[in-house]
Amino acid sequence: MxxxxxxxxxxxxxxxxxxxxxxxxxxxxxxxxxxxxxxxxxxxxxxxxxxxxxxxxxxxxxxxxxxxxxxxxxxxxxxxxxxxxxxxxxxxxxxxxxxxxxxxxxxxxxxxxxxxxxxxxxxxxxxxxxxxxxxxxxxxxxxxxxxxxxxxxxxxxxxxxxxxxxxxxxxxxxxxxxxxxxxxxxxxxxxxxxxxxxxxxxxxxxxxxxxxxxxxxxxxxxxxxxxxxxxxxxxxxxxxxxxxxxxxxxxxxxxxLKLLHDVIHLTQSFQTLTDESYYQKQDLNNYFGITLTDRQIIPNLLSRLRTIYPKLLTVERQTKLQLPDSAKSDVRQLQQQDPMDLLTDFYEQVAQVPLTKQQQQWATQALQLAQKEVQ
Amino acid sequence: MxxxxxxxxxxxxxxxxxxxxxxxxxxxxxxxxxxxxxxxxxxxxxxxxxxxxxxxxxxxxxxxxxxxxxxxxxxxxxxxxxxxxxxxxxxxxxxxxxxxxxxxxxxxxxxxxxxxxxxxxxxxxxxxxxxxxxxxxxxxxxxxxxxxxxxxxxxxxxxxxxxxxxxxxxxxxxxxxxxxxxxxxxxxxxxxxxxxxxxxxxxxxxxxxxxxxxxxxxxxxxxxxxxxxxxxxxxxxxxxxxxxxxxxxxxxxxxxLKLLHDVIHLTQSFQTLTDESYYQKQDLNNYFGITLTDRQIIPNLLSRLRTIYPKLLTVERQTKLQLPDSAKSDVRQLQQQDPMDLLTDFYEQVAQVPLTKQQQQWATQALQLAQKEVQ
Structure with missing residues (x-):
């Protein structure tokens, strides 16, 4: 048989x-x-x-x-x-x-x-x-x-x-x-x-x-x-x-079987993904899952990617938050720290670059405003 | 054929x-x-x-x-x-x-x-x-x-x-x-x-x-x-x-076709419905819809009927609220009336009997309490 x-x-x-x-x-x-x-x-x-x-x-x-x-x-x-x-x-x-x-x-x-x-x-x-x-x-x-x-x-x-x-x-x-x-x-x-x-x-x-x-x-x-x-x-x-x-x-x-539409996983920077010479080599009728290598904030990320990759499934960042062992220490200790210090540490852990001067100014202003409202 | x-x-x-x-x-x-x-x-x-x-x-x-x-x-x-x-x-x-x-x-x-x-x-x-x-x-x-x-x-x-x-x-x-x-x-x-x-x-x-x-x-x-x-x-x-x-x-x-269980509509008073000589004549495996001829409040009505008629579908009152033409008049006029008068009128329209003395006392007490809380 x-x-x-x-x-x-x-x-x-x-x-x-x-x-x-x-x-x-x-x-x-x-x-x-x-x-x-x-x-x-x-x-x-x-x-x-x-x-x-x-x-x-x-x-x-x-x-x-x-x-x-x-x-x-x-x-x-x-x-x-x-x-x-x-x-x-x-x-x-x-x-x-x-x-x-x-x-x-x-x-x-x-x-x-x-x-x-x-x-x-x-x-x-x-x-x-x-x-x-x-x-x-x-x-x-x-x-x-x-x-x-x-x-x-x-x-x-x-x-x-x-x-x-x-x-x-x-x-x-x-x-x-x-x-x-x-x-x-x-x-x-x-x-x-x-x-x-x-x-x-x-x-x-x-x-x-x-x-x-x-x-x-x-x-x-x-x-x-x-x-x-x-x-x-x-x-x-x-x-x-x-x-x-x-x-x-x-x-x-x-x-x-020949797939009518494939499911593709790309690990790339935003610049490459949106570079015509790159994406024109892709079959854009396929489904795409994207792992982004960028660290900085990209305005309107999803909609800009979707105009090129209409069947966009997911976008993930390659760099994920990895908590160091010290982060598992007593929460009460964290509560006693200065909010600006906490923010600076957090940003560095996630973005793996320090806050710029401009970002520090914005953050300080925002924290001052928030504290005024609490008082 | x-x-x-x-x-x-x-x-x-x-x-x-x-x-x-x-x-x-x-x-x-x-x-x-x-x-x-x-x-x-x-x-x-x-x-x-x-x-x-x-x-x-x-x-x-x-x-x-x-x-x-x-x-x-x-x-x-x-x-x-x-x-x-x-x-x-x-x-x-x-x-x-x-x-x-x-x-x-x-x-x-x-x-x-x-x-x-x-x-x-x-x-x-x-x-x-x-x-x-x-x-x-x-x-x-x-x-x-x-x-x-x-x-x-x-x-x-x-x-x-x-x-x-x-x-x-x-x-x-x-x-x-x-x-x-x-x-x-x-x-x-x-x-x-x-x-x-x-x-x-x-x-x-x-x-x-x-x-x-x-x-x-x-x-x-x-x-x-x-x-x-x-x-x-x-x-x-x-x-x-x-x-x-x-x-x-x-x-x-x-x-x-012979119905395994019939669907029966009864129009009766609570007293008759709960009278053994009456309900023993019914096949109590049937489904019942009941129209109650009583006007007064009957405590635990549904659970008392269900102990006799386990497949009770609905209970309705025969006497329904019928609004007189005067009720359609200006709502603002109603708002200026005394709450106790409104309650008395409403009860009479629904129950078609006046409030008893005891009921009047209870209502007055409840209204006084309510007004205290508003002040």
Whole structure:
């Protein structure tokens, strides 16, 4: 069996307020073309189809269209699981009818134990689930963590393993040893929600969702596909795409997607950023996160940058306030200091240059005025 | 063709804060039994399946189950349109797959012009639509009201009328001359959203949704089914149920539903309401709206009534404040009156009895205290 592995579509997601519909539609279209060109037997979507359990109408419309295109127009079987961002109940709408054309949507733990068979392969669709669902299903109050809960889940799957077939698992969880970025919602705090990677050894391939970078995990038989587009500044260096996987003989290859609009991180001075010879080399349709190397105050900073970079996401200063150890000393001591001394110290720590004479004059005047009003 | 006609399920609706899931599940089960017993060829649901465009998960789960039960378990064809309470986009989820088992869900105006054929009948599924949708569809900016918009809609339907067949319309609108209650959301203010009933004459039957009482319209060939349960105190006297309609030879018959819990309006004195010999004759599992005939203040009124009537919806006084004409005179005149006189007048108008001596004493003391604080 040959299949395409994608995940984490997050329909409805916004990037610092910017709508990503055009980017998502473009990526979907590329995924469809790759599936057709590679003549896959099916497409796996490993969870987080929506960004929110309560998706907006435009996201619902988009997913309805995408399912229709792949399954009813292209006649491709689809293997879909709910992720932690999806509402299992809402995603299940229509599922009983979808099966008739080999569109499988698994949203409940119980569905994981009836594999879907395709050519030489058994596909186990394990939706995102919480330990309480396993406690209920297995009637076992001991299953307090995902690490504990996954053991009987895999045991039960293996009971229906057909030794004559390959075994593919579709799942949405965090595998121990994976590298996480800031743009995935943490499943839980701490390590007990991480699945030990050696537990995955019995599957020929594990098509994972949840982490947004394809390089988060490097096991020979288990991969994250990553998201089709970049969802945050923590993903700027990730290459986006899908896996094509064949089970016999086993091979897998990553097919990159061309980003309609990239997400770029620039570390530069204001002068360079606003220099025509610099910014004309950039594709200004991209999204930009900027780290400014300047220290001085720049009037109308954001609006001046936005006229050049209309899809400006964030502007940060490279030099951040770093409190010296002495600053952690007794606050009462600070309260006894002269306000002008405090201000001078503070300015020097933040700006790393002393106050100019003019600035000192302004500050003195302002402090005198303030004290008059208190009296 | 013989079919069952229901509408206005309003899944997710609450009755003065009370959840109606149990009542709705019970009514659905009766509708299913009637459809099976009457050996209908199909079931029509004429809009407002959900109460809100953004239904809660429990409502989504319920509708998914009900569609599955009727269509996949009972193998009944279903003819469904979106009402003004439904989100067309959300209700369309799965619709392309549903058709394979003769579950038809029409949510867009364009779908109204391709009738579904069943035995001897063409069924036209006209979802709720606003005039702007007709302006777009017909490229006609003149279609400003629903009355104007419906004319080309019906014309276009008639172009595909098969003269050898019967013609059934499923629609969700207000027909001129119908009697409306307070529990339906008005489609618009004014009469231009009402469809003249003579325009319906060309259909063998019009299965209507929107109004909640089956008696709202009495045309020989057009009926509201009404909602399956009572959704407000304005529906207390309505008989709830479904129509069974046969097209050849034409007949229709109303099949009442037994309400799991009724909605009852009582007009009584507090003494009677709390008299065991009176309330033991009531089924206290029902919902009650109470109009109190008493005039005097009754301490802890609501909590005392709720101990007897746990599903108490509202308590109103029969005697309402009726301002005499003199009250409309100059406000400045009132401002010059003595506060005690004003209070006495006001009490008499509301309570229709004068202040007792004790009450006068209390009022005088309170006014004196108040004046002290002002000084």
């Amino acid at each position: 040959r299949f395409l592995h994608t995940s984490d579509w997050h329909l409805g997601r916004r990037l610092h307020g910017f709508d990503l519909q055009a980017e998502q539609a473009d990526a979907f279209s590329q995924i469809e073309q790759i599936a057709l060109a590679q003549q896959v037997d099916g497409v796996i979507v490993a969870g987080d189809l929506y960004d929110r359990s309560l998706p907006a109408e435009q996201s619902v419309r988009m997913l309805n269209q995408q399912f229709k295109q792949l399954n009813l127009v292209d006649h491709l079987p689809l293997y879909v699981i709910a992720g932690n961002h999806d509402s299992a109940t809402r995603l299940a709408t229509g599922a009983s009818w979808y099966q008739q054309t080999h569109l499988y949507v698994a949203t409940q733990l119980a569905q994981a134990f009836t594999p879907v068979e395709l050519t030489d392969t058994q596909i186990f669709l394990l939706p995102y689930f919480e330990p309480f669902a396993a406690r209920q299903y297995f009637h076992d109050e001991q299953l307090q963590t995902l690490q504990q809960a996954i053991v009987p889940v895999f045991q039960k799957m293996k009971q229906v393993f057909d030794p004559a077939k390959k075994h593919v698992l579709v799942a949405h969880f965090f595998v121990a040893g994976s590298s996480q970025t800031t743009s995935e919602t943490p499943l839980t705090v701490g390590g007990l929600a991480a699945i030990p990677s050696d537990l995955l050894a019995d599957f020929d391939y594990v098509a994972l969702g949840h982490l947004h970078g394809k390089d988060a995990l490097q096991l020979p038989n288990a991969r994250y596909s990553g998201s089709p587009i970049k969802f945050s500044l923590s993903e700027t260096t990730q290459q986006k795409g899908v896996w094509i996987v064949d089970t016999e003989p086993f091979w897998l290859q990553f097919y990159p | 013989r079919f069952l006609h229901t509408s206005d399920w309003h899944l997710g609706r609450r009755l003065h804060g009370f959840d109606l899931q149990a009542e709705q599940a019970d009514a659905f089960s009766q509708i299913e039994q009637i459809a099976l017993a009457q050996q209908v060829d199909g079931v029509i649901v004429a809009g407002d399946l959900y109460d809100r465009s953004l239904p809660a998960e429990q409502s989504v789960r319920m509708l998914n189950q009900q569609f599955k039960q009727l269509n996949l378990v009972d193998h009944l064809p279903l003819y469904v349109i979106a009402g003004n309470h439904d989100s067309a986009t959300r209700l369309a989820t799965g619709a392309s797959w549903y058709q394979q088992t003769h579950l038809y869900v029409a949510t867009q105006l364009a779908q109204a012009f391709t009738p579904v054929e069943l035995t001897d009948t063409q069924i036209f599924l006209l979802p709720y639509f606003e005039p702007f949708a007709a302006r777009q569809y017909f490229h006609d900016e003149q279609l400003q009201t629903l009355q104007q918009a419906i004319v080309p809609v019906f014309q276009k339907m008639k172009q595909v009328f098969d003269p050898a067949k019967k013609h059934v319309l499923v629609a969700h609108f207000f027909v001129a001359g119908s009697s409306q209650t307070t529990s339906e959301t008005p489609l618009t203010v004014g009469g231009l959203a009402a469809i003249p009933s003579d325009l319906l004459a060309d259909f063998d039957y019009v299965a209507l949704g929107h109004l909640h009482g089956k008696d709202a319209l009495q045309l020989p060939n057009a009926r509201y089914s009404g909602s399956p349960i009572k959704f407000s105190l304005s529906e207390t006297t309505q008989q709830k149920g479904v129509w069974i309609v046969d097209t050849e030879p034409f007949w229709l018959q109303f099949y009442p």
